[in-house]
Amino acid sequence: MNTLNNIREYITLLDDANLKSYIRNLPLTTLLEFWDDLSSEEELKIFSLLNTEEKVDLIASLSPGQQEKLIRQISDEHVKVLLEQMEPDDLTDFIQSVSPEARNSVWNNLSEEAKKETRFLLRYDEDDAAGLMTPNYLAIRSNITVASAISFVRQHASEVETVYNIYIIDQLKRLIGVISLRELLVSPDTVLIEDVMEKNVISVLENTDQEEAAKILETYDFLALPVTDSYHRLLGIITFDDVMDVIREEQTEDIYKMGAMDGSTDRYLESSIWNLIKKRIPWLTILLIAATFTTNVLSAFEGLMASSIVLTLFIPTIIGTGGNSGTQSSTLMIRGLATRQIHYHDFWRIIGKEFLIASIIGLSMGVLIILRSVLLPPFVTIEEAAAVGIALCFVIIVATLVGATAPLMIHRLGFDPTVMAGPLMATIIDLSGLTIYFLSAKLILGL
């Protein structure tokens, strides 16, 4: 909070030159953190003191809502200058994210060339590899020398998003090679490109899923990944910075799904009440309906509950602990599947491992709950405590195995275990846990 107060104070106290040097020394992360708390006047003041490049960086980092608010405040002339500096892929994202009204004014301010590039990118699905790409890359022919390639790079460096990979295309625009700028610089001047280029180019198709493209770029530590059509013609490149955004978004989606929600990643404070309800109510409804079947299981054991009230008292503890054990093993499986460290063909090895783990944990927890219920209120008899403890051990074993099996099966069937396996599995565990609990307690207590 101190920095926010400092910014405010400096805006009032300092003259433009000093404020400028203060603002331009602030890390972009700090500015972003406090952006929401600034008044429109403060935003505009700070913005006006940045140079064009910093302005473009700031706009590209703001959320859609913040971008729009800012754009509405600055003059058309100024917007034009800024838009011209943005990379085509960032510009396309920006156009897709602003409201229809603002979009119009943005569009009218674009140069003819930018309109053409953006129109080209707007054709692609946001979630495809092509939706991430920029059409501004360096491409050369294979029959030129290293020296002329270097001079080509020096001439065109300012027009492209990255100069660090240079692509080699044939007369049909098909991608036939790639050379890194580093490789180019260490090669002798007179050598031909075709003799130094890497012919085995790793690329993705325009309709490859963006998460798949991100994974490839990440595995190879590439700075950029070329995107081609089905004729292997080069359409554009995806750069590492766009991939980092995809990784973050994917992460948020997964976390939302594990929290029993729709995975869309709008910002909380900018989302409408209605959108936040839509995000939550479908899963909550499904889970509520599924959970109501526990009433049927319980009503089957009404007689048993009437004869031992202690069994009823432990219902929440039993299903809660079963749920936690199941969540632990399903979390390990879901994450292992997502990072490709676990595969279906390890099924029996995993089940064996989980069974052993669950037995040890089940025994420890069983002993723990027996001690707890005998020593602390509500004091229960040793027989009842034993029944609860032994039943808990069984519940933990079954819950752990369900938690491990469900994600593997769901993944095997081609569905996303993150959505299906989390909370829905909890319901299966509740139902089976209650049944096991009452059946084993019945047996032990001889009721």
Add this chain to the structure above:
Amino acid sequence: MNTLNNIREYITLLDDANLKSYIRNLPLTTLLEFWDDLSSEEELKIFSLLNTEEKVDLIASLSPGQQEKLIRQISDEHVKVLLEQMEPDDLTDFIQSVSPEARNSVWNNLSEEAKKETRFLLRYDEDDAAGLMTPNYLAIRSNITVASAISFVRQHASEVETVYNIYIIDQLKRLIGVISLRELLVSPDTVLIEDVMEKNVISVLENTDQEEAAKILETYDFLALPVTDSYHRLLGIITFDDVMDVIREEQTEDIYKMGAMDGSTDRYLESSIWNLIKKRIPWLTILLIAATFTTNVLSAFEGLMASSIVLTLFIPTIIGTGGNSGTQSSTLMIRGLATRQIHYHDFWRIIGKEFLIASIIGLSMGVLIILRSVLLPPFVTIEEAAAVGIALCFVIIVATLVGATAPLMIHRLGFDPTVMAGPLMATIIDLSGLTIYFLSAKLILGL
């Protein structure tokens, strides 16, 4: 599975030349996916057909256990050649991850220079920015021309991890500027570096947390981030590929913590039974003990349960739905805090929004459960259904508010909400949910 069978078949059928071209056309991702399933002979066969660069890439991508297994199989002479090709930061990670016995043989195979560099990096904490850095970067003085800088880069490009940022240091090795290779290439040959370099260098200190360093590199879309000591002397640089690994690991940690486990990120299949138990049992114990307090709440309402068995039947449904609502709002808060889109100073705005959302969701779920319990078995009276429905509505509102408040408070107090807020919050919700449920049902049914 088909690819695995293909690989196997080709290993048996093809001669070395054909197998080589098949293997070298396989994406690294595919090889990694099936690596665990290959026999030692198959691993060795495939490995022997790769060129040195591909071998280094493969080793760097394998898990510690896989690396070690492979290294043990190849001759010392061969290990030596490979180790010489590895970047110092990858090499340091590698040395830290292999077992003590293997480490010795690796260490003995290092060149004197590599030993020196590695020893330098081994001094730093793995979780600090310095633990990620490589000491091999390009550094020049500010009084040379662009042309001589380019020729310096061309001469030394093969010795460093990245050539795309060139750092400018003074005679005391203090970092005074940076220039990207791109900027360098577009500058006229005769200009001095000090006139084109960026003097405002963004860097981190050696003991900056690695996640913080990752966030900075990500915000600015940097390819590399310099690391300095407290005298601003340049120690090394962190490159974007290491940061992507940090992002993935951080993601796994968060997901484990949300699943009520310790956040350490060992691979499941390679972890020992004992390590997997240690990962799970502490939280499970805490949660079990916390959950047992529900027995005390329930025993306080024993009389009520005896007079209306229907109320007992709905216990799992009520606490389950309360838990799900709380998880939804806490997930949104935890994620918002982690991505810095939500701040404590929005507290009352968030609470207001959540109260409105929870009321609407609570009403809908209340109506739903009333309809369900009247229309389907176990058929309950309309009065009992109404009591359950109204109580559920209250439980959802309270659970949602607890779910939203807990992470904000915990974060405000300086703790990690991912660990604290998830499952522990579930216990608070169970306890308050049961109390609210019985109290409101009691009131409505007039018992």
